[in-house]
Amino acid sequence: MRHLVLWMWSLFCMCSFHDLSAQTMPDVVIDATFEEQPLTDILAALEQAYPVKFYYKRQALPDDPVSADLTGLPLAEAMDRLLGGTLLGHIIYRDYVVLIAPRHLVQETYSADYYKALEQSLTEPEEKTSSVIIVGNIEELGGSGMTTVRGILTDAENGEPIIGANVTWPGRGSGTVTDADGMFETRLPVGQHTLHIKYIGYEDLIREVRTYSDGEVALQLNRSTVELDEVTIRADAPDAQVENAQIGVATLDVQSIKKLPSFFGEADVVKSLLLHPGVSSIGEGASGFNVRGGDVDQNLIMQDEGFFMNASHALGFYSAFNSDMIGRVDLYKANIPAEFGGRLASVMDIEMRDGNFGHFKMKGGIGPVASRLSLEGPLVKDKVSFIAGGRVSHADWILRQMDVLEVQNSSAFFYDANVRLTARLNDRNTVIVSGYASADEFDYNKEFGFEYETRMAQAMFRSIFSDRSYSNFSVTLSEYASTQQDFAGNDASVLHNDVSYLKLKEKLTLNPVDALRLDLGGSAIWYEVNPGSRAPLGPVSIITEAALETEQAMEAAAFFNAEYLVSTPLLVSGGLRFAYYQFLGPKTVFSYANPEQPVFTEIIDTTLYGNGNIASYTSVEPRLSVRYRLTPSSSVKLGYSRTAQFINQIFNSDSPTPTSQWQLSTAYIKPPRSHNVSVGYFRNMNDNMWETSLEIYGRLIDQLYDYRDFADLVVNPHLETELRNGEGRTYGAELSIRKKEGEINGWLSYTLSRAERKIEGINRGDWYPSNFDKTHVLSLLLNYQPNRRNTLTFNFNFSTGRPTSPPVGTYQTIDGLIVPVYANRNQIRIPDYHRLDVAYTLGKGYKKDRKIQTSWTISVYNLYGRKNAFSVYYTQAAFQRVQANQLSILGSAFPAITLNFEIL
Numbered sequence: 001m002r003h004l005v006l007w008m009w010s011l012f013c014m015c016s017f018h019d020l021s022a023q024t025m026p027d028v029v030i031d032a033t034f035e036e037q038p039l040t041d042i043l044a045a046l047e048q049a050y051p052v053k054f055y056y057k058r059q060a061l062p063d064d065p066v067s068a069d070l071t072g073l074p075l076a077e078a079m080d081r082l083l084g085g086t087l088l089g090h091i092i093y094r095d096y097v098v099l100i101a102p103r104h105l106v107q108e109t110y111s112a113d114y115y116k117a118l119e120q121s122l123t124e125p126e127e128k129t130s131s132v133i134i135v136g137n138i139e140e141l142g143g144s145g146m147t148t149v150r151g152i153l154t155d156a157e158n159g160e161p162i163i164g165a166n167v168t169w170p171g172r173g174s175g176t177v178t179d180a181d182g183m184f185e186t187r188l189p190v191g192q193h194t195l196h197i198k199y200i201g202y203e204d205l206i207r208e209v210r211t212y213s214d215g216e217v218a219l220q221l222n223r224s225t226v227e228l229d230e231v232t233i234r235a236d237a238p239d240a241q242v243e244n245a246q247i248g249v250a251t252l253d254v255q256s257i258k259k260l261p262s263f264f265g266e267a268d269v270v271k272s273l274l275l276h277p278g279v280s281s282i283g284e285g286a287s288g289f290n291v292r293g294g295d296v297d298q299n300l301i302m303q304d305e306g307f308f309m310n311a312s313h314a315l316g317f318y319s320a321f322n323s324d325m326i327g328r329v330d331l332y333k334a335n336i337p338a339e340f341g342g343r344l345a346s347v348m349d350i351e352m353r354d355g356n357f358g359h360f361k362m363k364g365g366i367g368p369v370a371s372r373l374s375l376e377g378p379l380v381k382d383k384v385s386f387i388a389g390g391r392v393s394h395a396d397w398i399l400r401q402m403d404v405l406e407v408q409n410s411s412a413f414f415y416d417a418n419v420r421l422t423a424r425l426n427d428r429n430t431v432i433v434s435g436y437a438s439a440d441e442f443d444y445n446k447e448f449g450f451e452y453e454t455r456m457a458q459a460m461f462r463s464i465f466s467d468r469s470y471s472n473f474s475v476t477l478s479e480y481a482s483t484q485q486d487f488a489g490n491d492a493s494v495l496h497n498d499v500s501y502l503k504l505k506e507k508l509t510l511n512p513v514d515a516l517r518l519d520l521g522g523s524a525i526w527y528e529v530n531p532g533s534r535a536p537l538g539p540v541s542i543i544t545e546a547a548l549e550t551e552q553a554m555e556a557a558a559f560f561n562a563e564y565l566v567s568t569p570l571l572v573s574g575g576l577r578f579a580y581y582q583f584l585g586p587k588t589v590f591s592y593a594n595p596e597q598p599v600f601t602e603i604i605d606t607t608l609y610g611n612g613n614i615a616s617y618t619s620v621e622p623r624l625s626v627r628y629r630l631t632p633s634s635s636v637k638l639g640y641s642r643t644a645q646f647i648n649q650i651f652n653s654d655s656p657t658p659t660s661q662w663q664l665s666t667a668y669i670k671p672p673r674s675h676n677v678s679v680g681y682f683r684n685m686n687d688n689m690w691e692t693s694l695e696i697y698g699r700l701i702d703q704l705y706d707y708r709d710f711a712d713l714v715v716n717p718h719l720e721t722e723l724r725n726g727e728g729r730t731y732g733a734e735l736s737i738r739k740k741e742g743e744i745n746g747w748l749s750y751t752l753s754r755a756e757r758k759i760e761g762i763n764r765g766d767w768y769p770s771n772f773d774k775t776h777v778l779s780l781l782l783n784y785q786p787n788r789r790n791t792l793t794f795n796f797n798f799s800t801g802r803p804t805s806p807p808v809g810t811y812q813t814i815d816g817l818i819v820p821v822y823a824n825r826n827q828i829r830i831p832d833y834h835r836l837d838v839a840y841t842l843g844k845g846y847k848k849d850r851k852i853q854t855s856w857t858i859s860v861y862n863l864y865g866r867k868n869a870f871s872v873y874y875t876q877a878a879f880q881r882v883q884a885n886q887l888s889i890l891g892s893a894f895p896a897i898t899l900n901f902e903i904l
Contacts, residue, residue: 028052032080036065036440042082042101049390049836050075056100058144059687062086095779132192136213146189147211153182153197156220163467165199165221180467191535197221241691244561244728245573245627247639247678248333252325265390266370269329269350270311270319274797275779277695277734277749278333282772282802283833283870284889286655290772291333293730293755294345296656297649303350303436305505306456309480309662313414313440314393316655320454324374325389325418326361327353334676334699335639338575339507339519340562340621344645344674352434354422355387363902369395370414377502383424390417395874406445428464440658452482452658468511471521476503484659485537493543497532497676497713499647499662501525515565519575522558527647529553531661532715540581546715553664555646561623562808569629577621577849582647583666585609590718594611597760598668615667619644634683644673644817649754650719652707661713674701691738701728706759709822726759728770746782753777762825769826771801774799789843794836801830805882820874830872831886836863844902857898867891 008084028050033040039061043054052075066085070078070341079090079098089103135149161182168175169186170744171194178184188211197205202221209217250273257272270289273279277754278292287310301311311320332340340347360377374389392415399410416438423431436456443449456478464470481498505523512518533547561575576690591605592598621642629635648669651660665671680695704727711722732753739745755773758765764821777799803826810820826887867888875883 028075030070030073030075033069033071035067037067038063039066039082039086042066042068052098054100060088060100060102113375115570132208132210133195133217135209135211135217136215146187148185148187148214149209149211149217150183150185150215150220151217153178153184153219153221153728155202156222162199162202162221165197165202168196168198170194170196197539213813241693242629242633242635242682243627244686245571245609245623245637246332246335246337247623247627247637247680248278248335250279250331250333252329252331254323254329256431257323258329266318266367267323268319269321269323269326270348273331273348275747275749275781275795276331277736277751277779278697278753279331280751280772280774280777280799281316282655283868284317286870287312287658291331291346292699292732293753293770293772294699295649295770295772297662298343298345298645300340300343300347301350302348303456303462304352304434304458304476305474305503306436306458306476306478307503308454309499310452310454310482310658313416313438314395314412315440315442315450315658318370318414320416321350322372322374322391322416322418324365324372324390325352325387325420333678334697335625335641335678336359336620336623336643337519337573338559338577338678339521341557341559341577341579341619341621341643342525342555342645342647344643344672344699352418352420353387354432355385355420355723357382357385357424359902359904361902363900365898365900367898368896369393369398379421384422386419386421388417388419391415406447409445411441411443413442414438430462432458432460432462434458434460446487448487449485449487450482450658451482455479459564469509471506471508474504474505476505477501478503482658484657487537490540490542491536492541493534494537495532495659497530497659497661499527499529501527517563519561520559523556525555527551527553527555527664529662529664531663531719534715535861538780548715548717549587551587551664551666553646554582554584556580571627571629573623573625575623577619577623579619579621579644579646581619581665581671582613582618583615585611585614585662587614588717589614589667595668597725598718598720600718601719615665617644617646617665617671619671619673633685633688634681635679637680637682639676639678641676642673643676646671648672650713652713653709663719666720669705669723670703670725672701672703672705674699689739689741691740693734693736695734696732697734697799699729701730704728704757704759706757706762708761724759724761726757726762728755728757729767730755730770742804743786744782744784745779748781749779751777764824766824768824771803771826773803773826776799791841791843793839793841795838796834796836798834799832801832801869804828804830804872806872833868835861835866835868837861838863850904853902853904855900857900858897859898861894861896862890865892 030046030050032045032049034045034277040058043056046052047054066082068082070081075098076092083090083100087103088100091099091101136147140265146777151167154160155162155166161180162178163180163182165178166175167178167184167186168524169188172188176184176186190211192208195205195207195209197219199221202223205219205221207219252269252272257267257269273289274281281287281289288299290296291299301308308320312318313320330349332347332349334345336347340349352444355376355378357378358381360375362373364373365371370391371394372389372391374387375416376385376387378385388629393413395412399407399412416436418434420432420434425431434457436454438632439453441449441451456476458474458476460472462470462472479498479500482496484495486492490868503523503525505521507519507521510518529551531548531551532542535545536543557577557579559575559577561573563571563573565571565577587609589607589609590598591607593602593604619642621644623641625637625639627635627637643760647666648663648665649656649660650663651657661668676699678695678697680693682691682693684691703725705723705725707722708724713719716722730753732751734751736747738747753773754775755770756767757770758767762768778797780794780796782794805822805825806828807820808823810818812818837860839857842856844853844855867886868890869886870889871887873885873887875885
């Protein structure tokens with residue numbers, strides 16, 4: 001009803017000042033035919049030929065041309081035919097006016113008394129409306145019925161502009177904030193509205209505003225000592241996909257993540273990324289994710305300014321991030337802003353949220369595998385807040401229900417915890433201190449097990465120098481440690497490795513003019529890596545104790561980025577990152593007969609370096625993104641970035657394990673580098689309700705390495721002899737179609753891609769698919785949401801099977817030994833992957849004043865029980881045959897129910 005009031009209010013304002021026609025509406029008969037003409041042109045032609053007047057919102061009319069035969073039709077029937085193919089309807093009022101509005105508004109019935117009362121409200125005596133702010137002039141009314149209200153907000157005492165005040169129009173459900181000059185601008189229909197302005201430290205301003213045409217208004221706020229509740233407004237613009245310069249960016253809505261079907265009901269940030277084009281994984285139970293064909297370790301995964309060496313729980317079934325603690329998630333696919341570096345493929349930037357400064361709140365969830373709890377609130381109201389949360393698993397009871405004895409004798413456990421303290425020193429300076437801890441323990445049938453943990457502490461100082469400049473300085477200290485235990489047999493052992501780092505970063509942001517934004521700064525990272533130590537376990541073990549030397553390195557970088565609005569259509573964002581890396585002693589280094597291709601049997605000398613530089617590398621990395629807006633709803637974008645990576649994960653299995661070591665770049669293991677190029681077309685439709693995009697990308701990688709056949713990577717002091725150098729390339733196309741609103745919404749993403757390598761000494765030097773090459777990847781998500789509380793979600797995933805290297809035959813030696821003969825590397829693929837999930841979410845109740853609010857999520861993961869292959873391994877069968885065996889991590893449907901609660 002509120003929307004129709006605004007439409008009709010505009011109508012009455014206009015009707016009161018137009019001459020009435022002597023001809024009544026029922027007498028008007030249209031006699032016209034229109035072929036492929038815009039609806040606005042048709043309405044203008046009818047106004048010229050007949051005594052009618054049309055009022056409408058210009059942006060509500062469809063852009064597509066319309067054809068209609070209106071010969072001999074009364075006006076009402078003519079309007080029905082003209083608007084029949086649209087979502088619009090019409091109202092005929094009095095004898096001279098036709099109002100065009102969304103059909104769902106005009107289909108409601110209101111009595112004549114209602115219209116009469118509304119009309120009378122516009123003709124009240126002047127003394128009753130003297131307190132109403134009048135904007136515009138009745139003589140300047142436009143046919144669209146819309147006005148632009150511009151305002152300036154100042155301090156009543158000193159006349160200074162008030163920056164960042166919340167300007168809302170309660171009757172419209174919309175709002176904005178004042179800019180650096182205290183200005184704001186709002187688009188409103190003709191009529192009377194309520195204006196509400198709030199700003200901390202000032203009295204609320206509530207005024208009635210009557211708009212007739214475009215105009216300006218000057219307002220003042222009075223200071224107040226009354227404490228006000230804080231209002232935070234944060235959201236992306238509806239056309240952000242079309243407007244932003246950056247290409248290849250995926251932004252996750254945390255609230256939407258919680259409604260997705262998930263494994264055993266736990267909302268997962270990383271798994272939600274797999275719904276976006278260009279992002280995939282090798283399957284359930286795999287650590288990390290792959291972006292545009294890149295390796296798992298080529299993704300920089302950050303929480304605020306700290307990065308993770310392992311961001312998974314339970315061997316990849318869950319990510320290490322608590323969704324209740326997250327404010328925002330951005331994934332940059334290849335075209336990475338200049339402030340980020342150190343990885344080739346992508347950056348996942350997770351921003352943690354601050355605790356509530358006004359009141360205490362507790363929330364959590366109880367699921368079949370894991371439960372979570374968080375608490376937040378003020379320590380000093382409006383000055384100091386905290387937020388703390390944690391998750392813990394209780395999955396062993398499920399393992400006990402399995403029919404397989406080995407699984408019943410297994411156990412799995414993990415936890416993670418976050419704490420964040422935010423102190424507003426004053427209006428311009430904020431200090432944030434946070435900590436993170438997590439640990440995992442996994443034991444399979446007392447045969448082998450993993451233990452790994454992450455510890456991280458951060459401090460950030462944010463300072464606002466002026467309305468156009470601010471900085472963010474951070475210090476991060478983190479350690480990741482992992483242990484693998486093999487409990488039985490002659491090779492029973494304990495394998496341990498760890499990596500720690502200290503990171504400092506300063507970022508300064510400047511806005512010298514409205515059209516220009518500058519980001520500049522620098523960072524430094526100190527690495528200390530224990531590549532591995534192994535010790536025997538048990539009295540029968542024949543493993544020899546061994547330990548590698550600790551390694552150190554320093555990575556420093558300076559960056560600069562500028563985003564400049566050249567013109568309304570053209571937006572350019574470009575920058576430069578300069579990185580300098582040093583591999584430091586003390587360290588024992590081998591010398592080889594051929595340093596370009598080290599071989600263990602060709603070691604000719606060793607050198608013991610003391611403290612100081614052993615090897616160093618520099619990297620000059622330009623970054624560029626360009627957006628050109630073709631129309632208000634479409635744009636094309638181009639992006640390029642040069643990236644380098646100085647620390648890499650070492651593994652030659654299907655997926656890295658928690659104990660896969662991190663290897664620093666050395667004199668022999670050079671840092672891989674890549675050129676990344678993307679071009680895309682972006683179009684929004686139906687008032688930004690639909691978002692579509694098509695991106696084409698390519699990446700060329702220098703100094704890429706792979707492993708020789710049967711490489712030995714565990715506690716190897718001359719690891720460089722197990723590696724082979726070469727180059728890589730990935731290329732493909734990504735299609736995304738998303739419906740953001742409506743009773744039925746969702747998105748479709750599809751990726752067509754290749755990821756290949758050319759390594760000396762492998763596959764005769766020819767190109768071959770990488771381990772993470774998937775030709776086709778498709779994700780379909782559908783939400784049915786008849787109201788705010790109820791959501792039914794379907795999620796379907798399909799991907800081409802990844803490459804593998806099977807034996808194609810065998811031969812027998814004279815000693816009777818059966819030797820397998822392998823195909824070229826990664827020439828065969830495992831079966832395709834597909835899975836359907838479903839979830840039903842019963843959201844919070846409509847009573848917002850309830851102190852305890854609950855919601856439920858019921859989900860079924862892998863609804864039709866598909867036995868997807870994680871890998872295919874081969875054993876010897878009868879008659880010297882090779883038998884293929886499929887390993888499926890999950891082979892049945894997994895239902896789950898989760899209770900979420902919030903205590904206010």
